[in-house]
Amino acid sequence: MIVLVPALLLGAVLCGGAGPVLDDDEAVTVEIAKLTSIKYRRGKALPDDIQELDGKLIRIEGYMGVGTLEGVDTFELLPEACECARSKVQHFIEVTMTEGLTVYQPGRITIEGTLSVGEVEEDGFVVSLYRMTIKSLDQ
């Protein structure tokens, strides 16, 4: 018997289904180490304190991925400015900007926006676990 797992459904369940919902105007400060230190296994529930952050307005510090393209609206936020942190899906946040465009900044940056938590798949591969929507880099 072959079971075809609808991958996006799993992601939607972990994401809370309806997408991020702001329930607080005050941004919660979150350490990126908290997100990236979890023991992640595909399809397994994330720790409660991580799932609770889904849809929350957060403030977080980290580094733009080395090689971030300029003039686009997405980049990866990492705990360290190196290539070493991008191959594990729990080690980065995929950030999307609603207004600004990327200008590569090599130092530590602070961003504020809405966090979305849960597996997102493309072609059967998990491509992100954490996503964040921010206004711009100089908000």
Place this chain on the structure above:
Amino acid sequence: MRALLAVLAIPVLLGAADRDEIPGGVLAPPLQEANQESELDRLLRAARTGRTVIRPQAARRIVRLWGASDAAGRAAITGRLLTESGETTASLARLGSALVEVLGEFADTQLRTRLWAAVDDAGFPWRPYAARGLAATAVSTESERFARMLVDTIAPVRAAGVEAYRVLDSRKALRLLRQRLSDPDDRVRRVTADLLAQWGEVDALYWLLEELRRQDTFFDRPTGLQARYQSLALIVQHLGDAAGYDADRPPDSDANVTALSVLEERVAERAGGDRPELPEVARAGLPTPRSRFGFELRSCRLGEYYLRWTADDVLLVGQGRPARVQLPRGTVARLSKSGAAHLSELEDRRFFGTPGCDMEHFLWRDAVGSDTSVWIISKGPETVENLRPKALGEFLAELLETLPDEPSNFPRTDRLRTRVRATLAALGGPVGE
């Protein structure tokens, strides 16, 4: 036809236990082989050139594809990997790190031999990946070779050596492993403490507890906080819970002081005897706010260096609890003046090269406590001519002259200038020659 093959490939991709079944029928062997090959092509491409995040997943799927195949299918996959990996470590490197890391899982002697050749080749760019691949499938006849990994120049290779003994479940190397509790790299100390505690050497948990007291930073990067999170995860595995310790809070907050004392009591109860005296390198680091400038080097072949010069003429070597080298009075003031002049020549450029595993980061503060400016030089394993701007090279040459170069029993400072010079040469090019 190609579309049909692609559709038929889905069950194999999903790792169905009964892989010969497809909706509406059973795969005939010839079609299955063609199908498998096409899926293998796709996965190989994804593992080599896909987005960074999918490469390890694609490599892992090739292992699963192999595991779900019959003898002929397995031989075909192994044969393909042997062809792709070539006869030399240079051709093996072209497979990329994700595939190198799983090659040990195909139960093939030739692939394993090539992985060992890669670990033995100091110029192989994915040595940590090859080492991890071998460690994950360690066999007892290789015990001596894993013992050599434990004293490798690169920390991730040493960590892989520790993991190999976990797989072997061999206490023969206990003495060698205990030495790794004094490793200059905190990742190696952590994995060692975790393994020793797993084996009932409960006193090793004191090393993890000590990490919960770390407050160190490397410029703006909260290295102590990162260590607290990683150690806490291991402690929870060994002790069952965190006793209320919160890695987010400062270790000297009331709640964490209380939690730490509960955790210490539990470890003492299990370990018996006195708390061991931890080596200097393993003791909790404190904030070092007086850093003016520094650099970190990350080389996929030559390891990592973290160097800082403080306003009070101290050179700090390493993260966590760094080694301290007192410099002649006025050294940092002189270098600050020179550095400011050199860095101003770079104008607004902050990044040089292309993303890769070889990186130089220069960190600069105009004054103690001010924001940190960063310049990055980056590249892949291949040499790139004239990568480092002349101004940075000149400043680096001055910094190099302040590094100790004497042989030392302390790994962090042993012939430091020679080692850093060699690493810089492999990254952005030679300095001061």
